[in-house]
Amino acid sequence: MDRKFRIGWPIFGTLLGILFLSPFYIVFTNSLKTQKGIFINVMGLPTKEYFTLKNYTQAFIELDFIRSFLNSLLITASSTLLIVVFASMAAWMLVRVKSKLSTFLFFLFAAAMLIPFQSVMLPLINIMGKIGFLNRAGIVFMYLGFGSSLSIMLYHGFIKSIPVELEEAAILDGCNLFQVFWYVIFPLLKPITVTVCILNIMWIWNDFLLPQLVINRPGWHTIPLKMFYFFGQYSKRWDLALAGLVIAMVPIIIFYFIAQKHIVKGVMQGSIK
Structure with a gap:
């Protein structure tokens, strides 16, 4: 029985991997x-007769990739930075201030x-429309608001493992609460901060629905939003549409491969803590 499992699971895993990779x-x-x-021939490799790289050149230009990339980068970086700052401070206060209000706020989050x-x-x-906040600042x-709840939960569990004596010693040395x-x-929160950053970056970078509702100017389009309009425009030109799709996927795929070990490490340390 054990031998069947040892042989069967690798085969099953390989087939499952092929299934998931086939769309790519x-x-x-x-x-x-x-x-x-x-x-x-949809499934076959490109032959010499029908091979071309012009799809990528034209899709890169039509997608206005540089501007879309910078828009996504600005929104993602700004949002993640604010989430890290406010969520970590809120979680610290919720852990250290023992009261019914802090307990209520924690369960509210x-x-x-x-x-x-x-x-x-x-x-x-x-x-947001009534107060004139349907812009990039508004989406950040x-x-x-939407990213703080999960981030506070992650920080809250991690901060509980930090001895309060460290804070008391710092206060005796003359530090105020901010210091x-x-x-x-905050330096002790590095493992969980990396996890919070990665999870929020991948969520915000790939998000489509909120930018579609908020961003109403072509020059502000993020990559997912620009890809939506681009794919609709070139839905009959599958060569350009698919090249644009590959270009849009490249940044997040690179980021994921760089950050995947930190995701596992941060989650494991947070759960152990």
Whole structure:
């Protein structure tokens, strides 16, 4: 029985891996073909007759990739930075201040994670529109609100493992609360901060629904939003559409491979703590 499992699981894992990777294979190989080459053989590798790299050049220009990339980078970096700063400070106070109010606020943040975005998006956009906040600053503010709950939960569990004696010693040395947090507590939060950053970066970078509702100027489009309009424009030109899709996937794939070990390490340390 054990031998069957030892032989069967690798085979099952290989087949499952092939199944999950097959869409990437189809997208990448067909992005290197002409339109005629795609229609002749979708699953095959590009032949010399139908091989081309012009798809990427044209898609890069039409996608306005540099501007879209910078928009995504600005929104993602700003939102993640604010989430890290405010969530870590809020979690620290919720852990250290023992009161019914802090307990209530903690469970309130936990309950907020259960509320689907779709149930609040229309009232939210209505309110933001009335105060003139349907812009890049507004979307960063909204990401701060939606991303804080999970981040506070992660920080809260980690901070409970930090001895309060470290803070008391810093206060005796003359530090105020601001200095205690930034010079004593925050450096100790590096493992969980890396996890919080990675999870929020991948979520915000790939998010489509909120930018579609908030961003109403072509020059502000993020990569997912620009890709949506680009793919709709070139839906009949599968060669350009697929090349644009590959270009749009490259930044997050590179980031994921760089950061994947930190995701596992941070989550494990947070759970142990």
